[in-house]
Amino acid sequence: MLLKFAFQDFLDDRRFKNTTKTNIRNYQTLLGEFISYCIDNEVVNVEDINYSHIKQYLWVCQEKGNQAGTINTKLMRIRAFLNYMVECEVIKNNPAHKVKRQKEDVRIDVFTDEQIRQMLSFYRRIKQREKSYFAYRDYMMIVLILGTGIRRGEIINLTWDDIDFVNHNISVFGKTRRKETIPITSKLSKELSGYNTFCKQHWGNLSKYVFVKRDNTQMTQNAIMLVFSHLQKKMNFKDVRVSAHTFRHTFCHRLAMSGMSAFAIQKLMRHQNITVTMRYVAMWGNELREQNDKYNPLNYLDV
Structure with missing residues (x-):
């Protein structure tokens, strides 16, 4: 053939x-x-x-x-x-x-607190100075990923009807193509509510999609990639790539570092297989550090 x-x-x-x-x-x-x-x-x-x-x-x-x-x-x-x-x-x-798979170096980039502050401050300054919808939109996308670990495709398809401001959760269609519910904090809920009010004032006719392009229509994969590409150039970070996935990794990183259980992290990240979650926990979890601090042989030696 x-x-x-x-x-x-x-x-x-x-x-x-x-x-x-x-x-x-x-x-x-x-x-x-x-x-x-x-x-x-x-x-x-x-x-x-x-x-x-x-x-x-x-x-x-x-x-x-x-x-x-x-x-x-x-x-x-x-x-x-x-x-x-x-x-x-x-x-x-x-x-x-x-043909055998190649061995991969396990290195997952995440943002530092200072890098996150720099990116959010960049958009806040533009938003306050120019009353720019796009600065507010891009700022809100970052806050949303950092607060939920939501994926790029889920951001594009998120509608206002998917946000439950009363019960503090959002609904998304994940990689499994099933509707999944993600809890959000009251702080994030207030941020989204404020953004909703701004969108109504800016557009007049509110789109059903939470994040839109210049013509008030749904964003595309390419459009959202351009957002992070632009931010990468502005920030010029040397050690980390600015992307939606890096923000998602950062969300997971903070959960693991906080000591949250692997099961809870799996549910929040919506990993189908817990072995994926365990890779993050093994890399970032604080349990290994605590166990080492407690049982390390040097604790009992006079050196």
């Missing part, structure tokens, strides 16, 4: 299975690179792909500067595509299963 047709068939199958638009785009980009690589190297049929082609392609990606995490993501996309080809009986075995 010709690769270009197999690739399109695979994408159509993902759409039929109601895969998210974000994942479809990821397949088009990441898997599409591999398909182009194969065709450029005269591998035009699915049946002709072997272990060496996959390994060589990933090696080329590594030479271009791709980190282990990116390499592993590309490998996962290739495996998914070839698994589908096995299901369709185009090939008997998936050669990508023989």
Whole structure:
């Protein structure tokens, strides 16, 4: 079967299975690179792909500067595509299963208190000086993520009807594509209420979406990425990337450092698998420090 047709068939199958638009785009980009690589190297049929082609392609990606995490993501996309080809009986075995994942360095960036203060102060100054909706919007997005750990896609789709100001919670459609309830503090509820009042005064006709673009319509993935890209340039932090996900990691970091249980963190972060939560707790939790302070052998030695 010709690769270009197999690739399109695979994408159509993902759409039929109601895969998210974000994942479809990821397949088009990441898997599409591999398909182009194969065709450029005269591998035009699915049946002709072997272990060496996959390994060589990933090696080329590594030479271009791709980190282990990116390499592993590309490998996962290739495996998914070839698994589908096995299901369709185009090939008997998936050669990508023989390719091992690379070991990844476990390093998760989070913001310091000072960095958070700098970013919030930056937007406060603009908001007070210019009465800018966009400064208020971007400020409120940061406060919301820091207070809930909400994901970028959930921010885009958040509506005013999703916010319960009385019971202090918000409803989102998470990665599991189920409606989930997130508790919010009374402080965050007041911040959102004040932002709601400002939006009504600014727009007159309030959009159903909490965060909107210049034309008062729903934000896009690209629009929100531009917000954080702009903030990155303004802050010029050397050791951390300014992104929605870094704010989410910071939320999780503070929960772990506070001594909150892994179970509670899992519920607030809405991780499907607690092993993901445990990775954060093992990295940041204060229990290990407390146990070390209590039982370290040096405590009982005269040194």
